[in-house]
Amino acid sequence: xxxxxxxxxxxxxxxxxxxxxxxxxxxxxxxxxxxxxxxxxxxxxxxxxxxxxxxxxxxxxxxxxxxxxxxxxxxxxxxxxxxxxxxxxxxxxxxxxxxxxxxxxxxxxxxxxxxxxxxxxxxxxxxxxxxxxxxxxxxxxxxxxxxxxxxxxxxxxxxxxxxxxxxxxxxxxxxxxxxxxxxxxxxxxxxxxxxxxxxxxxxxxxxxxxxxxxxxxxxxxxxxxxxxxxxxxxxxxxxxxxxxxxxxxxxxxxxxxxxxxxxxxxxxxxxxxxxxxxxxxxxxxxxxxxxxxxxxxxxxxxxxxxxxxxxxxxxxxxxxxxxxxxxxxxxxxxxxxxxxxxxxxxxxxxxxxxxxxxxxxxxxxxxxxxxxxxxxxxxxxxxxxxxxxxxxx
Ligand SMILES: [Zn+2]
Ligand SMILES: [Zn+2]
Numbered sequence: 494x495x496x497x498x499x500x501x502x503x504x505x506x507x508x509x510x511x512x513x514x515x516x517x518x519x520x521x522x523x524x525x526x527x528x529x530x531x532x533x534x535x536x537x538x539x540x541x542x543x544x545x546x547x548x549x550x551x552x553x554x555x556x557x558x559x560x561x562x563x564x565x566x567x568x569x570x571x572x573x574x575x576x577x578x579x580x581x582x583x584x585x586x587x588x589x590x591x592x593x594x595x596x597x598x599x600x601x602x603x604x605x606x607x608x609x610x611x612x613x614x615x616x617x618x619x620x621x622x623x624x625x626x627x628x629x630x631x632x633x634x635x636x637x638x639x640x641x642x643x644x645x646x647x648x649x650x651x652x653x654x655x656x657x658x659x660x661x662x663x664x665x666x667x668x669x670x671x672x673x674x675x676x677x678x679x680x681x682x683x684x685x686x687x688x689x690x691x692x693x694x695x696x697x698x699x700x701x702x703x704x705x706x707x708x709x710x711x712x713x714x715x716x717x718x719x720x721x722x723x724x725x726x727x728x729x730x731x732x733x734x735x736x737x738x739x740x741x742x743x744x745x746x747x748x749x750x751x752x753x754x755x756x757x758x759x760x761x762x763x764x765x766x767x768x769x770x771x772x773x774x775x776x777x778x779x780x781x782x783x784x785x786x787x788x789x790x791x792x793x794x795x796x797x798x799x800x801x802x803x804x805x806x807x808x809x810x811x812x813x814x815x816x817x818x819x820x821x822x823x824x825x826x827x828x829x830x831x832x833x834x835x836x837x838x839x840x841x842x843x844x845x846x847x848x849x850x851x852x853x854x855x856x857x858x859x860x861x862x863x864x865x866x867x868x869x870x871x872x873x874x875x876x877x878x879x880x881x882x883x884x885x886x
Pocket of ligand 1: 795
């Protein structure tokens with residue numbers, strides 16, 4: 494018998510959770526108790542998914558620790574590797590062993606803070622946290638969890654970070670020896686550097702996101718848009734190749750202009766907080782927020798499955814969407830999220846989907862080689878046009 498199917502284990506878990514949540518006050522307590530009651534006992538298929546996610550998290554964290562340890566050993570024996578991985582064993586480099594070990598803790602801490610802020614704003618019954626507690630009943634949230642675990646483990650996150658940031662800074666230093674384009678080296682104020690990095694990166698982020706909506710990248714970006722519920726952790730639901738592209742586009746141009754690595758890291762951390770809150774159900778009253786930022790309400794429009802909402806609100810700052818004609822002012826209308834061929838997403842074949850997305854992304858290239866009748870528009874954009882015409886009629 495499966496361990497989690499055992500009645501005694503279920504009762505023990507429920508008792509422990511009840512005891513812990515019993516110390517918490519008011520509606521939080523009763524809401525959460527109900528959530529836990531729904532969570533346990535689970536159907537056998539849900540048990541398998543939960544057990545798979547827990548096992549994956551544990552293995553991933555172990556893999557992360559082993560990966561960092563291996564890097565330390567490599568750097569110790571081959572010190573010339575140090576600048577490439579942005580790490581040294583004396584803790585002098587930005588990405589030190591301690592920094593590496595703290596990275597998953599910081600990731601979980603920031604996510605937990607965003608979940609708590611969201612619950613405080615919208616109430617526990619509407620919160621991302623509650624949907625996470627009931628993840629076994631929502632296929633979309635389970636996929637969100639899978640990609641969050643992937644991000645947490647460092648299998649992707651640390652590799653992306655090291656090879657797109659550590660190696661990148663080394664590469665940029667080599668370029669600066671030949672080309673003197675590091676103009677931000679002369680700006681000694683961190684505040685001004687940060688403001689410049691914000692402007693440049695939000696501009697680049699806007700166009701990178703628009704690129705993701707073209708036929709060249711849509712199949713990968715669809716992973717993010719296939720979410721059928723908004724949740725703080727939907728922010729982490731993106732394909733690792735997209736993640737690599739975004740990390741590079743956020744770090745390379747500003748590093749080339751001479752921005753300090755710590756300013757780039759601070760921007761990255763704040764961007765993560767913004768991205769998490771943008772995927773919440775938080776509603777705001779003051780229109781000032783809409784003038785400044787693509788608010789959670791505006792980003793929900795970006796995820797909406799209505800044709801009139803397609804390809805809008807790409808950015809972080811409203812400025813870029815407004816300037817380039819893609820801004821759509823949000824209202825309190827009821828929205829549905831997801832993509833047209835949603836039936837291929839939100840299943841339990843997480844790893845299969847991860848690789849199948851790459852196959853679908855690359856398959857038009859092979860088709861193009863075999864046949865001259867390669868469609869000029871991607872399936873999704875053609876489908877979107879068809880749906881828009883049907884609605885207008
Ligand atoms: Zn998008
Ligand atoms: Zn999104």
